[in-house]
Amino acid sequence: MPQEYPNDTIKVLFERASCRSFEDKPVESDVLTLVLDAGIHAASGGNLQPFSIIKVEDVAASSRLADLCGDQQFIAQAPVNLLFCIDFWRLKRWAQLEHAPFTATSSFRHFWISFQDTIIAAQNVCTAADAVGLGSVYVGSVLECFRELREMFALPEAVFPVVLLSLGYPKLQARPRRKLPVSVVVHDGKYRDIPDDDLLRVFAEKYPLSAPIEATPERLGTFRAACNAAGGPEFAARCLERVEQAGGFNMVQRYFGLHYCANRMPMDNTKFLEILGEVGFHCFEEYVLDRSDG
Ligand SMILES: Cc1cc2nc3c(=O)[nH]c(=O)nc-3n(C[C@H](O)[C@H](O)[C@H](O)COP(=O)(O)O)c2cc1C
Numbered sequence: 001m002p003q004e005y006p007n008d009t010i011k012v013l014f015e016r017a018s019c020r021s022f023e024d025k026p027v028e029s030d031v032l033t034l035v036l037d038a039g040i041h042a043a044s045g046g047n048l049q050p051f052s053i054i055k056v057e058d059v060a061a062s063s064r065l066a067d068l069c070g071d072q073q074f075i076a077q078a079p080v081n082l083l084f085c086i087d088f089w090r091l092k093r094w095a096q097l098e099h100a101p102f103t104a105t106s107s108f109r110h111f112w113i114s115f116q117d118t119i120i121a122a123q124n125v126c127t128a129a130d131a132v133g134l135g136s137v138y139v140g141s142v143l144e145c146f147r148e149l150r151e152m153f154a155l156p157e158a159v160f161p162v163v164l165l166s167l168g169y170p171k172l173q174a175r176p177r178r179k180l181p182v183s184v185v186v187h188d189g190k191y192r193d194i195p196d197d198d199l200l201r202v203f204a205e206k207y208p209l210s211a212p213i214e215a216t217p218e219r220l221g222t223f224r225a226a227c228n229a230a231g232g233p234e235f236a237a238r239c240l241e242r243v244e245q246a247g248g249f250n251m252v253q254r255y256f257g258l259h260y261c262a263n264r265m266p267m268d269n270t271k272f273l274e275i276l277g278e279v280g281f282h283c284f285e286e287y288v289l290d291r292s293d294g
Helices: 008-015 029-040 059-068 089-097 108-131 140-152 196-206 217-246 251-259 269-279
Strands: 051-056 080-087 135-139 159-168
Touching (some): 008 108, 029 051, 029 108, 051 059, 059 080, 059 140, 080 108, 108 135, 108 159, 135 140, 140 159, 159 269
Antiparallel strands (some): 080 159
């Protein structure tokens, strides 16, 4: 982190950190509108702005969101929750009213770009919030409750939740987390694999552990199941041997063996595609041209 910043925008970007503890204080409506408007000013493919933001300030609704999103109770505490959704419904209606063709909900190209548009708008809101002294945190686990969110917020066809942003005045100023250095993330001209030792070093610097993570019987069971699913019993035995030698788990074992479990994460791909279909997105299906009208 630089000692001195050339301006306030750069300072906000370097000093930002996710905030999960909010003061019991509402966000003034003019401040909230300003922050939301900053999001709406983001870049979007073709300037189409294919997104909508559901603003939630109702305590009961926020509490339900907290439960639905994996019991993350800071969501209930946040005075504002913003659900960012891809919205092709508004564009479809515009096309219908103005007699224009519309197949965006069947197009992977449109889906891909609109997903980015939605996230970019969310990030503008997030940065604007930081700039006015608010704190925020993204919640990605809306994907565990797509159907419930559709019902809860009366989302029409072709409106699809992407991410939630919990927002409010921070109770505690969170410290910026360590990040990988520019020299690792940025590749000069073409992709360059860094040597193994350097790779291990940069991750060790990013996640300094004073001691290995305790290998409780429950964690060992979770880890074994993840390793078994990802690489079979011999691989699992090697991984467990490593845990035993080290006297506990290292950080990448924690990430993919205990938290984002390698056996659980790839599950339900078909279910998610089905949900997209239910919402009216057919971009993962073959598109059949209908020229029946000549
Ligand atoms: C797409 C996305 C989804 C996230 N989902 C969650 C979440 O469900 N719960 C949570 O506490 N934090 C969530 N986060 C916040 C990350 O944990 C956080 O950004 C990360 O640990 C880095 O910390 P920092 O934001 O303070 O730099 C999410 C962040 C992103 C970008």
